[in-house]
Amino acid sequence: MIKRRYTYSQDQITAIKVDGYNVWIACNDTSTNCKLLKVDAINPSNIYYEIDVTASQINALALQSTTYIVLALSSTSYIGERISRTNPLISYGYFSKPGGVNENAIDCLFDSNYYYFLTPGSVSGEIPKILKYNTALNLSETIDIETSGETIQNVKSFTIDGNGNFWLVTNTDPIRLIKVSKPGAVWVIEAWDIVP
Numbered sequence: 145m146i147k148r149r150y151t152y153s154q155d156q157i158t159a160i161k162v163d164g165y166n167v168w169i170a171c172n173d174t175s176t177n178c179k180l181l182k183v184d185a186i187n188p189s190n191i192y193y194e195i196d197v198t199a200s201q202i203n204a205l206a207l208q209s210t211t212y213i214v215l216a217l218s219s220t221s222y223i224g225e226r227i228s229r230t231n232p233l234i235s236y237g238y239f240s241k242p243g244g245v246n247e248n249a250i251d252c253l254f255d256s257n258y259y260y261f262l263t264p265g266s267v268s269g270e271i272p273k274i275l276k277y278n279t280a281l282n283l284s285e286t287i288d289i290e291t292s293g294e295t296i297q298n299v300k301s302f303t304i305d306g307n308g309n310f311w312l313v314t315n316t317d318p319i320r321l322i323k324v325s326k327p328g329a330v331w332v333i334e335a336w337d338i339v340p
Contacts, residue, residue, distance in 0.1 A: 161205035161213065163229065166192065168213055170202035178202045180215065182232065193232050197225065201248075208254040216249035216261055223249045223261045223275060237281050245286075246270055251301050258284065260304070262312070265289065265297040272299040274310060274324065289324060291333040296322060 158178070159170040167188060169181040178197040184190035197215065204216040208226070215225045221241060228235035239259065247270055249261035258276050265272035272289035289296050289312065298315040299322075305311065310324040323334045 158202050159205045161207060163207060163213070168205055170197075170205060170215070172201060175200060180213075180227070180232075195227065195232055199225075203249060204251045206252045206254055208259075212254075214252050214254055214259055216252040218248040223263075224252055224259070226259070226281065239275075239277050239281055240283070242275065242283050242286065245273060245275065247273075249275070250299070253302070253304055255304055255308070260302075260310075262299060262302050264299045266315075270297075272296055272312070274302070287324065287331050289322070289333060291335075294333065294335055296333070296335070 156172045157169055158172060161168045162185065165185045167183050167185050169183060171179045171181065173179045176198065178199050178201060180195040180197050180202065181191055182193040184192070199217040199219040201218040202215050203218060206214040208214060211229060212226045213229050215227065217224055219241070222238045223241045223245065224239040226237045226239070239261065245263060247263040247267055250264050251262040253260050258278060261275045263273045274287040274289065275283060276285040276287065278284045289299065296314065299312050300315050302310050302312045308326070312322040312324065314320060319338050321336050321338050325332050
């Protein structure tokens with residue numbers, strides 16, 4: 145086995161995403177700027193792009209088919225950013241942080257029609273939210289993750305299945321699996337303890 149070490153000038157890698165034979169690497173750079181690097185997956189010292197991102201941190205990355213990479217940001221103005229995967233230096237757009245959302249996105253994903261950003265509900269008085277944006281980068285819906293009899297907070301990640309159901313896990317209760325679905329007109333939140 146061959147071991148190699150690749151060193152970058154930034155202080156911390158905060159997220160990575162494999163993109164074919166490339167890897168996108170999000171790094172902290174300063175307190176108000178981050179770097180997004182597109183590097184070769186075989187030799188990560190080959191940096192194809194180094195992009196400045198105005199945010200205190202890039203928390204997560206997601207791919208939209210072959211077109212865009214999506215960033216979940218820690219920022220006062222934006223919940224996320226969308227950057228072209230083929231022309232990242234000039235083709236990008238921002239997802240505005242809606243009023244009433246006081247936390248930063250900690251995760252993001254894309255299905256065939258919408259972008260989704262997850263806020264954790266870790267600040268006192270806040271509940272987790274899924275923010276749904278259309279492909280024109282406009283907010284389409286805010287899904288509050290709360291249900292009677294359940295305290296859901298400190299959500300750390302989510303995914304979406306083929307039926308449009310969201311699945312979440314939390315830092316508060318690591319064996320708890322939360323499902324967010326919309327079988328009718330309203331969102332339904334269910335939770336299970338996964339015990340081996």
